[in-house]
Amino acid sequence: MSVIAQGFVGARLTEARMALGLSATVFADLADLSVQSVSKYENDRQTPKLDGVHRFASILKVPYDYFFRPVAPKDDKPIFWRARLSAPPTARDRAEVRLEWMKELVDYLASYFDLPVLNVPRFDFSEENFGSSDFIERVATEIREFWDIRPGPMPDTIEQLETNGVLVSRIHVRADKLDAFSQWSDRFNVPFVMLSRDKASACRQRFDVLHELVHIACHANVSQKRLNDRAFYKAVEKQADQIASAMLMPEAEFIGELYAPSLDGFLTLKERWGASVAAMIMRSKQLDLIDDDDARRLWINYNRRGWRNGEPLDGKLEKEEPHLIRRSFELLIEEGVQSTSQIVKALPFPTADLEELADLEPGTLSGQAQSRAAPVLKDEFRQDSNVVSIFGSKD
Numbered sequence: 001m002s003v004i005a006q007g008f009v010g011a012r013l014t015e016a017r018m019a020l021g022l023s024a025t026v027f028a029d030l031a032d033l034s035v036q037s038v039s040k041y042e043n044d045r046q047t048p049k050l051d052g053v054h055r056f057a058s059i060l061k062v063p064y065d066y067f068f069r070p071v072a073p074k075d076d077k078p079i080f081w082r083a084r085l086s087a088p089p090t091a092r093d094r095a096e097v098r099l100e101w102m103k104e105l106v107d108y109l110a111s112y113f114d115l116p117v118l119n120v121p122r123f124d125f126s127e128e129n130f131g132s133s134d135f136i137e138r139v140a141t142e143i144r145e146f147w148d149i150r151p152g153p154m155p156d157t158i159e160q161l162e163t164n165g166v167l168v169s170r171i172h173v174r175a176d177k178l179d180a181f182s183q184w185s186d187r188f189n190v191p192f193v194m195l196s197r198d199k200a201s202a203c204r205q206r207f208d209v210l211h212e213l214v215h216i217a218c219h220a221n222v223s224q225k226r227l228n229d230r231a232f233y234k235a236v237e238k239q240a241d242q243i244a245s246a247m248l249m250p251e252a253e254f255i256g257e258l259y260a261p262s263l264d265g266f267l268t269l270k271e272r273w274g275a276s277v278a279a280m281i282m283r284s285k286q287l288d289l290i291d292d293d294d295a296r297r298l299w300i301n302y303n304r305r306g307w308r309n310g311e312p313l314d315g316k317l318e319k320e321e322p323h324l325i326r327r328s329f330e331l332l333i334e335e336g337v338q339s340t341s342q343i344v345k346a347l348p349f350p351t352a353d354l355e356e357l358a359d360l361e362p363g364t365l366s367g368q369a370q371s372r373a374a375p376v377l378k379d380e381f382r383q384d385s386n387v388v389s390i391f392g393s394k395d
Contacts, residue, residue, distance in 0.1 A: 002049035002050065002051055002052075003049060003050045004047050004048075004049055004050070005047055005048050005049060005050045005052070005053045005067070005068075006047070007068045008041075008047050008048060008053060008067055008068065009044075009067060009068060009069065009070060009071060010041050010042045010043055010044040011042070011044075011071045012066055012067045012068075012069060012071065013038075013041055013042050013056060013060075013067065014042045015071070015097050015100070016056070016060040016062045016066065016067075017042075017060060018090075018093040018094060018096075018097050019060070019062075019094055019097040019098070019350075019353075020060060020061070020094070021090045021091070021093070021094050021174075022060075023090075024038045024039065024042075027059070027060075030059050031052075031055060031056060031059055053067050061350055062348075062349065062350055063344075063348040063349070063350075064348075065345070065348040066348045066349060069348060072100075072103070072104070072107070072187065073187070074100070075183060075184075075185045075186050075187055076186060077183055077184045077185070077186060077220065078183070078222065078223065078224040078227050079096065079099070079181055079182070079183045080181060080182050080183070080212065080215040080219065080227075080236075080240075081178065081181045082177065082178055082179045082180050082181060082208065082211070082237075083175075083177035083178055083179070086177050087175045087177055087178040088175060091173060091174060091175035091178055092175075092178070094173070094174065095171065095173045095175075095178065095181060095194065098169075098171050098194070098353065098357065099181070099183065099192060099194055101349055101353060101354075101357060102167070102169050102192060102194065102357050103185060103187070103188065103192065104347065104349075105325065105347060105354070105357055105358060106167055106188065106192075106325070107188075108346060108347055109325070109328045109329075112328070112332060112337060112338075113328055113331075115165070115167075115190075115324070116162065116163060116164065116165045116324070117165050118164070118165035118166070118189070118190050118191075119147075119164040119165055120164055120165065120166065120191070120213075120216055120217055121142060121143055121146045121217055122217060122218075122220070123139055123142075123217055123218045125218055125219055125221060125222060127232075127235070129239070130235045130238075130239055133286070136239070136242045136243050136246050136286075137246055137251065139214070139217070139218065139243050139246075140243050140246030140247040140250070141246075141250070143213070143217060143247060144247060144250070147160060147164060151250060151252070151253050152250070152253045153253075153272055153273045153274060154206070154210070154247060154248050154273075154274065156320050157206045157209040157210055157213075157320060158209055158320040158321065158322055158323075159320070159323065161193060161209060161213060162322065162323060162324040165190055166190065166191050166192075166193055166213070166216065167188075167190060167191070167192050167193070167324070167325070168192075168193045168194075168195065168209075168322045168324070168325075169192070169193075169194055169195070169322060169325065169357050169358075169359070170194070170195045170196070170197050170321075170322060170356070170359060171194060171195075171196070171197060171356055171357065172196070172197050172198055172356070173196045173197075173198055174198065175196075175198075176198075176199070178196060179195070179196045179200055179204065179205075179208050180193065180194065180195045180196060180208040180209070180211065180212050181193075181194050181212070182194065182212035182215050182216060184216060184220040191216040191220070193209065193212045193213075193216075195208060195209065196208075197356075200319075201276065201310070201311070201314040201317065201319075202274065202314070202317035202318055202319045202320065203270065203274055203275055203276040203279065203311075203314070203317060204276060205319050205320065206248065206274050206275070206320065207244055207245070207248060207275070207276070207279055209320075210243075210244035210247050210248055211240045211241060211244040212240075213244070213247075214239070214240040214243045214244055215236075215240055218239070218240075218243070219236055219240070222236065241282075242286060245279060245282060245283045245286060246283075246286075248273070248274070248275050248279065248283075249273060249275055249279070249280065249283045251287055254269075254273070254283065254287075255287065255289070257269060257272075257273075258280075258284075258289070261284045261289045261290050261294070261298075262298075263277060263298060263301055263302060263305070263307075266280040266281065267311075267312060267313070270311070270312075270313050270317075271313055271316070271317060274317070276311055277302065277307065277311050278302070278307075278311070281295060281298050281299065281302070321359060322359045323359075325357070325358045325359060326358050326359040326360055328358075329343065329358050329360060329364075329365075330360075340364070340365045340366075340367060343365060344365055344366075351365050351366045
């Protein structure tokens with residue numbers, strides 16, 4: 001006789017299904033259930049049997065314990081999606097699940113670490129500032145000055161965000177135009193930024209990071225209702241692009257190094273500035289270095305060279321990587337605070353997703369990581385400590 005799965009959390013079934021991009025109908029077929037039964041399970045109007053939960057776990061590729069883990073209330077603040085109007089809803093659902101998983105990782109790590117204090121300037125939002133070049137340049141300048149970033153090319157963008165308390169992760173979103181998204185979490189009182197691992201070049205990723213930073217600094221109090229307005233959403237996205245561009249390429253320094261607003265002239269600056277040629281064309285138009293006709297000619301030649309599908313140097317420039325969450329997990333393991341098996345038990349999500357969210361090497365938590373030769377510090381040079389620190393101390 002089958003036993004009822006007491007404590008089963010229906011919302012986890014919905015979450016796991018969405019994580020794989022499966023509709024209720026497709027999942028019902030795979031699980032040999034009616035769509036009505038799936039709905040009842042997901043809405044906690046009926047509880048499945050234990051053997052059914054094991055079947056769900058196998059189909060959805062999640063640990064069995066996952067279905068008995070309580071679900072935290074979701075944040076009310078809107079998620080800012082890149083290409084929200086064109087990205088498939090299933091891709092957004094899949095990505096949003098991983099955002100929620102990321103929050104649970106952070107909740108777990110907060111039991112062991114003091115994460116960096118949030119240190120992001122905030123700006124009052126007003127629709128009157130849409131299209132205002134003065135506002136764009138002022139915000140870009142003030143953010144850089146607030147973080148004491150010297151004039152010239154922007155340093156590692158992810159490092160800047162993590163140092164100042166913004167939590168960053170990278171995932172495979174499996175949608176061509178869904179390059180990044182972010183949300184201010186009232187639950188943690190910190191913002192989360194999720195970047196796509198799919199296709200984006202190092203320069204594109206840097207731009208995406210700053211675009212999401214603008215949403216955090218300028219648009220955190222915009223309501224979902226306003227974002228549902230198509231024209232308003234496009235205006236907000238355009239403003240984020242413009243300010244990100246101004247942060248990436250400050251006017252005086254960028255103009256001072258640009259010998260000619262041409263494709264070849266832009267290309268000579270690409271590696272130093274960490275900005276794409278496409279971004280430089282847009283920034284030059286923004287600064288009135290070129291007019292509409294000049295921009296049109298540049299885009300025509302840009303497409304003729306085949307750069308729409310990949311610019312020169314894209315394969316050479318390495319992407320910036322998140323460090324904070326990865327180092328947290330590494331320290332837990334290195335210091336013997338938690339073993340990999342304890343981590344996996346405490347966070348019963350798909351192991352590959354855990355490793356991806358934390359930017360760990362594949363196999364780190366499953367015990368299948370490729371081992372490498374490493375030196376062993378002699379005993380006399382070891383420093384014993386009962387305190388685990390990943391950020392160091394500040395005087």
